[in-house]
Amino acid sequence: xxxxxxxxxxxxxxxxxxxxxxxxxxxxxxxxxxxxxxxxxxxxxxxxxxxxxxxxxxxxxxxxxxxxxxxxxxxxxxxxxxxxxxxxxxxxxxxxxxxxxxxxxxxx
Amino acid sequence: xxxxxxxxxxxxxxxxxxxxxxxxxxxxxxxxxxxxxxxxxxxxxxxxxxxxxxxxxxxxxxxxxxxxxxxxxxxxxxxxxxxxxxxxxxxxxxxxxxxxxxxxxxxxxxxxxxxxxxxxxxx
Numbered sequence: 001x002x003x004x005x006x007x008x009x010x011x012x013x014x015x016x017x018x019x020x021x022x023x024x025x026x027x028x029x030x031x032x033x034x035x036x037x038x039x040x041x042x043x044x045x046x047x048x049x050x051x052x053x054x055x056x057x058x059x060x061x062x063x064x065x066x067x068x069x070x071x072x073x074x075x076x077x078x079x080x081x082x083x084x085x086x087x088x089x090x091x092x093x094x095x096x097x098x099x100x101x102x103x104x105x106x107x108x
Numbered sequence: 109x110x111x112x113x114x115x116x117x118x119x120x121x122x123x124x125x126x127x128x129x130x131x132x133x134x135x136x137x138x139x140x141x142x143x144x145x146x147x148x149x150x151x152x153x154x155x156x157x158x159x160x161x162x163x164x165x166x167x168x169x170x171x172x173x174x175x176x177x178x179x180x181x182x183x184x185x186x187x188x189x190x191x192x193x194x195x196x197x198x199x200x201x202x203x204x205x206x207x208x209x210x211x212x213x214x215x216x217x218x219x220x221x222x223x224x225x226x227x228x229x230x231x
Binding site: 033035037044046047050056057090092097098099101102 | 152154155203215216218219223224
């Protein structure tokens, strides 16, 4: 079973700053089948990135994904007020298709 | 409007049964695999079950295998989750989620989510 560990647990930044979120897997993620989701308080998750680096439809280009193998990164180039939320990574290459525990991005 | 709307959640005792429903609209339902993903209160996301576009293939997390059954009715644009032998650890918001795949077979990326329905299992 692949376990995903996200860091940091909480990230405190100000609007306009750059955010870097990490997702590390215990084994190599097959074909870089790694996705990122954003979840705002009281809302359903939203798909941001799949295939480690491909933005989903309608996602602003300030969101970018990178990485391969066991180390993946979600970068938000310039934080907007609406970006403060919880972010989950998800590996879907190997069953069980686990999610990470999440990183909370909060306003500093 | 493209949307998913879950229903059927509630409070029930351990060992009980419940059927969740998800009504889809605004897209060609039968073309897309569908899934259930849950989130325990204050916790992260857990994929529960998935089904191919035709309904011919189903998939389950080990935690629910043998207790939950996923099904779909493409003539009614409906997705279901029959939950039996419920446990306290099944308490969660259950989300219906559409797969990104257009082939009928799952990619396991979820690009449309409903608002969720809360299931509480407690004595």
